[in-house]
Amino acid sequence: MLEWLDPLALARWQFGLTTLYHFLFVPLTIGMALLVALLQTAWVRTGKLKYLHLTRLFGRIFLINFAMGVVTGIVQEFQFGMNWSDYSRFVGDVFGAPLAMEGLLAFFLEATFIGLWIFGWDKLPAKLHLASIWVVSISTMLSAYFILAANAFMQNPVGFTINEERGRAELTDIVAVLTNPVVLASFPHTIFAAIMFAAVVVVAVAAYHLARGQYDETMRTALRFGGVTNLVAFAGVALSGDQLSLVMVATQPMKMAAAEALYETAGPASFSIFSLGTPDGSSEIFSIRVPYLLSVLSTQTLTGEVEGINDLQAQYVEQFGPGDYTPIIWVTYWSFRWMIGLGSLAALISAVGLWLTRGGRTPAGWAWKVAIWAAPLPMIASLVGWIFTEMGRQPWLVFGLMKTEDGVSPNVTGLEVLISLVVFTVLYGALAVVEFRLIKKAAIEGPKEWEDHSDADDIDHSKLATVY
16 A cells, blocks of 8 residues: 555656646647648638638637647646655756746747737738737747757756755756757657647548538648648658657667667667567567667667667666666557557558549548548657657656656655545546547537638628637
8 A cells, every 4th residue: 555655656657647648739739830820821822711711620629729738738837846846956947947938938929929819810911810820830839849958958968067065956058958969859859740640630630521521622622731741740750750869879878778678789780670578677588670770770870889778787887876777678668669650650541541532532431530540640659759758768857867766855745646646637537528529529510600601702700800
């Protein structure tokens, strides 16, 4: 019973669950803001009503998702002070700087201009109204950048000095924090992944209506737009992921070794598609590998050496003292593969869908169902990707500076964390159901009644004042 009341374990579960729940909304917000901005740009430039239809439809989905994301994100900030006070006290001066910039700059812009976009349809000139959604899109990406910069400090601490007298890290170079090699690589990777998710949602909505013979011209445009965008974004994910792997090898070689279940240093190193190890994680029993591929991913050479888990563990013991510096291998190994596999599957489905619908063709009914059910794939890929990122850093809270066990609040009891964990889980579960139903309702509803006009001049612009 006492094991269930361990404050450290419960605090980790609580932050992990709330973070993953929050990230259900983040990629869709980032990606959909951009896609809505592109669709509205197409409407303003061409005057074609179908682009207005799509702007309004996916604008509703974007706003529903945005509202939920804001609510869930606030909880995480409170947890830093409540459950992780020792961590906040030690690195708050550095970690808090980009988070403050996110709240005071990026989120302020985002919230302000999203209001202008919602209520400015019949009040602002078309181009100025269009500019407001572009500011929203840029702000969401800027917000992501600042948050990723804070996370990058945990992966690769830079721009600080240790004040021995006060026993804390102090910020010395904000530019170094904001240009951390980890954030420079993870930012495009995260943004492209978010665009993938938004794109497959567009494809799923279009497939739903096309399967029922509704809004044929408009939804075919949405289908092609979403499919092409997904493929372009997937290419961006792959290229940025390659750069991120190089940075990971340079800053956290143990994470890469764990991702590949590579126990012994190898050069050239093969890429593990499937692997089984001993229960203690000390050696490999069986694996299926692609020769030379891991060396290419890690060093961009065919014969580059990649350090193994056992050698790295010995190095860390010598450098940091006695302890287990190996993350949970099966978690990092399989989360890495699920991330790659699900993202690739989403791209494959879009490619097949574009082929099946070329030239106005109508595929069999099963194709529409696959497109609809493929919608969550990039989201799940992003979630397991974050599991890999955070679990692969363990046992470090800040790599090389603070272990996870040293960052938990000393005066918070396990029972207190357990109660809040249960409350958040139940509440977030209910909110997830509400969110899904609202988005589903908006998606199924399709274009509003006023949008049935074929001539844009017949539209009552007073009805454009709100999205709902």
